[in-house]
Structure formats: C-alpha cells, structure tokens
Amino acid sequence: MVIAILFSCEEQVNIDLNQEDFLPKPRSIVNADGTFEITASTPINLLGDEAKVGPIADFFNERINKSTGFELTKRQISGASSGINLYLIDEGEEFSEAYRVEITKNNVIVSSANEAGLFYGVQTLLQMLPPEIHADSKQDIKWQVSTGSVRDRPAYGYRGTMLDVARHFFSVDDVKRVIDHIASYKMNRLHLHLSDDQGWRIEIKAWPNLTKIGGTTQVGGGKGGFYTQEQYKDIVAYAAKQFVTIVPEIDMPGHTNAALASYAELNCDGKATDLYTGTEVGFSTLCVDKEITYKFIDDVIRELAEMTPGEYIHIGGDESHVTPIEDYIPFMERVQGIVSKHNKKSMAWDEIAHAKLKENTIVQFWAEEENAKKGVMQGAKVLMSPAKRAYIDMQYDSTTRIGLHWAAYIEADSAYTWNLEEYVKGVNPDQIIGIEAPMWTETITNMDDIEYMMFPRLTALAEIGWTETANRSWDDYKERLARHSEVWNVKGINYYKSPRIDWEQKKIEE
Incomplete structure (x- = not known):
C-alpha cells in the first residue's frame, strides 16, 4: 500500500517518493525509508566543471533563499560528500537532458551528462520539497525530502x-x-x-x-x-x-x-x-x-x-x-x-x-x-x-x-x-x-x-x-495535479x- 506520510513520536518523517506531486511524471521512481533534511549548514558540492555547475547551484540557492533564509555554501570537490551534490558527469550520455536524483539520509546526488539535465534534476528536487519552498517570506518548517531515486529523461526534445x-x-x-x-x-x-x-x-x-x-x-x-x-x-x-x-x-x-x-x-x-x-x-x-x-x-x-x-x-x-x-x-x-x-x-x-x-x-x-x-x-x-x-x-x-x-x-x-x-x-x-x-x-x-x-x-x-x-494516465495525473x-x-x-x-x-x- 502506498503511504504518503507517516508521523512518529520523534517527529521523524518518512515521505513516500511515489506520492510526490511530480509534474511532469518521471520515467522511474524508487522509494526508500527515511528523509534528507536541508539546513542552513548543508553545503552544495560541485562535481565537474565549476563554470557549468556553479550557475545551477546559484539557481537553486536563489529559489530557496526567501522561504528558508539559507544561503547554502558552494564548494568544489572531487567526489560526492554529505550535502547536496551537483554532479556533471564527464562520460557520454545516450539521452540528451537525462538526469538522476539519488537521495540518502546523508546526501543528495543530482547527476547528468549535460547542464540542461542537471538543471531538470534540480527542478525535480524542488518539487520534492514542501510547497512552502516557493514562499516569498521565511517559513518555520523542516525542509525534508524523501530518500530514494528518480531516473528520468524526456520523450521529445x-x-x-x-x-x-x-x-x-x-x-x-x-x-x-x-x-x-x-x-x-x-x-x-x-x-x-x-x-x-x-x-x-x-x-x-x-x-x-x-x-x-x-x-x-x-x-x-x-x-x-x-x-x-x-x-x-x-x-x-x-x-x-x-x-x-x-x-x-x-x-x-x-x-x-x-x-x-x-x-x-x-x-x-x-x-x-x-x-x-x-x-x-x-x-x-x-x-x-x-x-x-x-x-x-x-x-x-x-x-x-x-x-x-x-x-x-x-x-x-x-x-x-x-x-x-x-x-x-x-x-x-x-x-x-x-x-x-x-x-x-x-x-x-x-x-x-x-x-x-x-x-x-x-x-x-x-x-x-x-x-x-x-x-x-x-x-x-x-x-x-x-x-x-x-x-x-x-x-x-x-x-x-x-x-x-x-x-x-x-x-x-x-x-x-x-x-x-x-x-x-x-x-x-x-x-x-x-x-x-x-x-x-x-x-x-x-x-x-x-x-x-x-x-x-x-x-x-x-x-x-x-x-x-x-x-x-489521466487518473494518475489529476491526483498529482x-x-x-x-x-x-x-x-x-x-x-x-x-x-x-x-x-x-x-x-x-x-
């Protein structure tokens, strides 16, 4: 049975990735137990060409700044670490604009072989956050996303x-x-x-x-x-x-x-x-x-x-x-x-x-x-x-x-x-x-x-x-909508x- 949100006495939240209101619907969603929380100290790790990855990190920071009050620190690193990892893969990708979002309790990895795909992965990450992420003023809530993975690519260019x-x-x-x-x-x-x-x-x-x-x-x-x-x-x-x-x-x-x-x-x-x-x-x-x-x-x-x-x-x-x-x-x-x-x-x-x-x-x-x-x-x-x-x-x-x-x-x-x-x-x-x-x-x-x-x-x-x-399917779409x-x-x-x-x-x- 699909369970969207479970609350425990410790306020630990398990968010079912399959119940997220993704628009458009991704190609593949795999759910896991647990959440990752973005806080003021969460870094954004840049893996790949900083000149290409950096502006996408800036976009994410700009989108979340008003509602969270956070200005997440960017850092260039050579391998995935704790925090939000934006990974521009050097190796070729068969499908243009394809991306992956993989989330554990300790980190998020958004990866793609091209900048557009990386950007779309960030858009998907934004859709996983509470709707209040789009508010124009600071919101006093936890910024949690479900653990699991999304693999996606467009049908048409x-x-x-x-x-x-x-x-x-x-x-x-x-x-x-x-x-x-x-x-x-x-x-x-x-x-x-x-x-x-x-x-x-x-x-x-x-x-x-x-x-x-x-x-x-x-x-x-x-x-x-x-x-x-x-x-x-x-x-x-x-x-x-x-x-x-x-x-x-x-x-x-x-x-x-x-x-x-x-x-x-x-x-x-x-x-x-x-x-x-x-x-x-x-x-x-x-x-x-x-x-x-x-x-x-x-x-x-x-x-x-x-x-x-x-x-x-x-x-x-x-x-x-x-x-x-x-x-x-x-x-x-x-x-x-x-x-x-x-x-x-x-x-x-x-x-x-x-x-x-x-x-x-x-x-x-x-x-x-x-x-x-x-x-x-x-x-x-x-x-x-x-x-x-x-x-x-x-x-x-x-x-x-x-x-x-x-x-x-x-x-x-x-x-x-x-x-x-x-x-x-x-x-x-x-x-x-x-x-x-x-x-x-x-x-x-x-x-x-x-x-x-x-x-x-x-x-x-x-x-x-x-x-x-x-x-x-219309029935699935209208529920997400x-x-x-x-x-x-x-x-x-x-x-x-x-x-x-x-x-x-x-x-x-x-």
Whole structure:
C-alpha cells in the first residue's frame, strides 16, 4: 500500500517518493525509508566543471533563499560528500537532458551528462520539497525530502510554449515570469509572436518606424509597446539561464498590417495602411512582387538572427488569405533562403507545406492534417500544436470570462488525453520534434489572464512532451495535479479550478 506520510513520536518523517506531486511524471521512481533534511549548514558540492555547475547551484540557492533564509555554501570537490551534490558527469550520455536524483539520509546526488539535465534534476528536487519552498517570506518548517531515486529523461526534445505579444503587449518582467513557469515544468522553448496586424514588438534598427509607428497600438486601442534590442537580449539571456531557448516569430506575408502601416513601400499601391486594433485575420499581405519587400525581410531576419542564439527563426506563413497561392509559394521559398543565409533554420505554421521546403525547415501543425502530411512527405519534421488540444487561449467552457472557442473548448482533461504520436495519422513519432502550447492574446491583457489560461493546462502539455505515453494516465495525473496546486497557492498563481479535478485532495496521512 502506498503511504504518503507517516508521523512518529520523534517527529521523524518518512515521505513516500511515489506520492510526490511530480509534474511532469518521471520515467522511474524508487522509494526508500527515511528523509534528507536541508539546513542552513548543508553545503552544495560541485562535481565537474565549476563554470557549468556553479550557475545551477546559484539557481537553486536563489529559489530557496526567501522561504528558508539559507544561503547554502558552494564548494568544489572531487567526489560526492554529505550535502547536496551537483554532479556533471564527464562520460557520454545516450539521452540528451537525462538526469538522476539519488537521495540518502546523508546526501543528495543530482547527476547528468549535460547542464540542461542537471538543471531538470534540480527542478525535480524542488518539487520534492514542501510547497512552502516557493514562499516569498521565511517559513518555520523542516525542509525534508524523501530518500530514494528518480531516473528520468524526456520523450521529445522540443517542449515549448508560445506567447503572443503582438495582439496585446507584455512587459519584460511578464515574459520572464512566463519563462519561470515553463522552465519549472521542464519546457525548453519560448516562441515569441513578435509581429501581427495589431502591433510590431521588436526594435529593428534598419527600419525604425516598425516600432515608432507599428508598435504604438494593440487590440482594443491600447498604447501597445515594443522591446528594444537590449531588452530582447535580456530576455534571451534570462531564458538561457533556465535552459529555455527563445524562438522569435515575424509573421508573413499575412498578419502584417503593423508593418504595412509603418512603411508605405511595403504595400503594392505604395500607400501606408491605417493602424489596426481589431481581431479579424487574413486581410493583410506584404507586396510579394517588390524587391524592397525582400530587402525589408533580409534586414529584419539579419538583426533578429544576430540577437538570437537559438537555431530557429519562425516566419509565420499562416492565414494569408489575400495572398494568391501562386504568389505565396515562391514567397515562402525565398524567405526560407533568407533565413538560411543568416545561418538559422526556418519554422512556420503548417500552410508552409504548400511550398517547397528547405532542408531542416520545421512545419508547425496547428490546423490542417494534410499540411502536416505534406511536410513529412518532403522530409520535414513536425512540431505538434493542434489548436483543438494545445491552444491554451481557448476557453475551458462557455462560462470562461476570457479566451476564444473557435477551435474548441479545452477543459483540463481534453488538454491531457491525447498523444503526439497518434494525433495525425501518417505522421510518425520519429517525424515529430515535440510539442508547443500557443497562447494567443486577443482577449488576454495581463499576467493574471495569462496564468488563468495557462494553469493547469500548461502542465498537461508539458507532461505530454516529457513523459512517455505508456507512463501517462489521466487518473494518475489529476491526483498529482490536485496535490501540486498547493504550489500555485503559495506562488499566488491565478489558476482555473476545473470541476474535473478534486482540488481538495491532499497527500494521504496516517
């Protein structure tokens, strides 16, 4: 029988590792009797390259400092000792991002062959600690974790979220909070939708009016905003510390009214359009017959590529309803070439599969299964973002105060009960790079809105990308989720209390 917590008269606690609220669920959990306690005198032992391991120790210290009051001492040693050991293994590892957490009464060993895996092991260790570890003030409790071991690795390499900052603009601090959220569930990509009809959000020095004019509006007529290049670089660097890679998107040839309003020469008639604050789609297009259009795209991609260490630039390609297909195809082919010229790989929404795909172009499936199939027939890989399951801006049900429902109502169980490898027949697991959960922001205006639509569904989609299908079940997940909500309560996260989940369920006590 699984016993979650046993109390003895000596206040010795045995915590059952199998009852921890891990999200996403690890591949292997082995329980043992006993606990390890973190105190102010617990050292963090660095085994391996200090320049690589040290920042991960700093991350752990920063995360626990406010709630514990501890500033754990780091020390470089050659072998595991008492305390918390962060061990970057020199020998090769078959699986990228794999890690182990092994805990005895005297020490913790978090080990991996790479820095990302070590970071994810630390995230798992944080999930093993009491929820109060996330408090903003010092808590008077024992910081104990169960003895035992966790061995884990991801099912898919690309596990991401998309935040649309074009429909409504969000501050650098808001974006950083989103990064914190996704990293805590072992997601490793943040796709920023930086341009659309309603706003242009990234400074391009060669084309300053993009932000001077196109960055001034948003849906509903608000003041909009944009990121300077220095702010964008700050976001990229902040994300990298948590092993999250930024994927910037410049949507084209449609969804481009903000650019068309900023520069008349990008329009076929040579006249700038009016700024737009509505939500209809598909009415705008760059003038694909003009060479100035490709000069514009080249400059934008060049400046973005110089600021973006990640391998992908997203070039949109969706809902170009007023761009004739005979113009759309050569346009998307030429833009892929521009991306390659700047040493990046193209990613685009699934409509791009109508065009000839360059090697390494990623097709992001969102709507048309036939497009995903066309992509793999050309040898492309697919990123899975089915709108009916993965769009976390969709309403939970008809009573949800924000969000849309053109794709579906997506309750907590609907977000969880599907599999990447089975969703599109004809697209096999080895043709899928992973999952992304897009959040469009036509109705989303602030961080409370983001979190309400993100939680709990973000954890469902994170688990789909990380945990093998055979190791997942809705009944098991919803129990872990209910227990895990204590973390959100401590963090002050505004989450949706789905009626499909018994939120009052706690760890079994005897």
